[in-house]
Amino acid sequence: xxxxxxxxxxxxxxxxxxxxxxxxxxxxxxxxxxxxxxxxxxxxxxxxxxxxxxxxxxxxxxxxxxxxxxxxxxxxxxxxxxxxxxxxxxxxxxxxxxxxxxxxxxxxxxxxxxx
Amino acid sequence: xxxxxxxxxxxxxxxxxxxxxxxxxxxxxxxxxxxxxxxxxxxxxxxxxxxxxxxxxxxxxxxxxxxxxxxxxxxxxxxxxxxxxxxxxxxxxxxxxxxxxxxxxxxxxx
Numbered sequence: 400x401x402x403x404x405x406x407x408x409x410x411x412x413x414x415x416x417x418x419x420x421x422x423x424x425x426x427x428x429x430x431x432x433x434x435x436x437x438x439x440x441x442x443x444x445x446x447x448x449x450x451x452x453x454x455x456x457x458x459x460x461x462x463x464x465x466x467x468x469x470x471x472x473x474x475x476x477x478x479x480x481x482x483x484x485x486x487x488x489x490x491x492x493x494x495x496x497x498x499x500x501x502x503x504x505x506x507x508x509x510x511x512x513x514x
Numbered sequence: 515x516x517x518x519x520x521x522x523x524x525x526x527x528x529x530x531x532x533x534x535x536x537x538x539x540x541x542x543x544x545x546x547x548x549x550x551x552x553x554x555x556x557x558x559x560x561x562x563x564x565x566x567x568x569x570x571x572x573x574x575x576x577x578x579x580x581x582x583x584x585x586x587x588x589x590x591x592x593x594x595x596x597x598x599x600x601x602x603x604x605x606x607x608x609x610x611x612x613x614x615x616x617x618x619x620x621x622x623x624x
Contacts, residue, residue, distance in 0.1 A: 493613075498544065501572075504556040504558070505556050506556040507554075
């Protein structure tokens, strides 16, 4: 069955430190992959997405993610975390075709930023 | 920009009540979805619809039904609300893997 796993439920990093959030997926076909962020009390915001092409994708707010087919992973990175990055992060995979696709989400990773 | 509007931001209902959560999108998207979000579980798909009057079960459809009489509107129905349906509910619409989410409805069943 298709699934998305975010192994880390909660991560704490110091402001200015680098960040990597892990995401593994299980899907037989070519995946369409997404990272979303949700700040407290806010809706979901798309950080970046991978459909095809260059496996390193750039997103908003200085985030990037790398698709590794051999590892079924799509990890999110940021070189220097800001206090405003504290939020919950969700990895998702779209299954099915574009006209009939649906998003399957991971469990989410809560990021806490220490001053 | 596509907008997905959920009619209520917060809702409090009693156990056993029939509850309607409404979602409207303004960009002629074929596909619409209902998710519920719970801490530690992420977003789980309840129902989705690829066209008017069409619906398909997601991963957790039990206790829910949906209605899509018009392309722009997708309603989630809790036939008899229970306390374990207290949650955040998110509606989304999509076209060609471009997904737009509403702000969510936080439902509390007492």
